[in-house]
Amino acid sequence: MKKFAHLPRAYTAVLGLALAVASQAQSCYDHHGKPGEAQPTQIDASPEKDGSKSGQAQRAAAKAEQPPSTSGVSPTAVSQHLLIAQAIAAAKARIESSKKCRTFFNYQGVEVIDHTGYYALDLGPGTIAAAKVGENIAVNINPRGAFMHPPAEFAGLHAAEDVRGFFILHELGHQLSQSTKFVWDHSELKSLNDFRHDLNDGRLRRNCY
Numbered sequence: 001m002k003k004f005a006h007l008p009r010a011y012t013a014v015l016g017l018a019l020a021v022a023s024q025a026q027s028c029y030d031h032h033g034k035p036g037e038a039q040p041t042q043i044d045a046s047p048e049k050d051g052s053k054s055g056q057a058q059r060a061a062a063k064a065e066q067p068p069s070t071s072g073v074s075p076t077a078v079s080q081h082l083l084i085a086q087a088i089a090a091a092k093a094r095i096e097s098s099k100k101c102r103t104f105f106n107y108q109g110v111e112v113i114d115h116t117g118y119y120a121l122d123l124g125p126g127t128i129a130a131a132k133v134g135e136n137i138a139v140n141i142n143p144r145g146a147f148m149h150p151p152a153e154f155a156g157l158h159a160a161e162d163v164r165g166f167f168i169l170h171e172l173g174h175q176l177s178q179s180t181k182f183v184w185d186h187s188e189l190k191s192l193n194d195f196r197h198d199l200n201d202g203r204l205r206r207n208c209y
Helices: 011-023 053-065 075-096 099-104 111-114 162-177 190-208
Strands: 118-121 132-135 138-140
Touching: 053 099, 075 099, 075 111, 075 162, 099 111, 099 190, 111 138, 111 162, 118 132, 162 190
Parallel strands: 118 138
Antiparallel strands: 132 138
């Protein structure tokens, strides 16, 4: 099974700062409307002149949080955001299709997804698909990352949309860890990270797939 690479602590700290700033603005998607419906994101332009680390983090977050639109953005950028919306929809459909899955997430799964900020960020190539940072989820839109380029077969799934939905549910498992019993699987020790990741994926498969 393809693993998620762990995030170095220093990188996680910077990512957390970027998301903390970005979370003050509206998410890419208005989850109280239709899944994936783009809404304008208001970003304070003042950090442009700030050369501090905080200002740099704000500029990185602002750049990552530009929502898709029909003008001024490439079709690739639009499709990336649409893929996140499709993954969210697939994850919600999976929950709603199974009472066992709804129970696994303590009947809070869809509601938590609806109130989560999903941020499109470049986390680099490799096997990272998404990562929980605080109350937000960073989705890796690197073209060579696991989310944008999922494996042909993953956890018995073959459709890319379903695999991406699995990634969203994996992060939901961390968000609702008191119910799902998910354990932290981004440790510094790769062998421990892989073991815990497989343990979490196994719980998700047994209850929702």
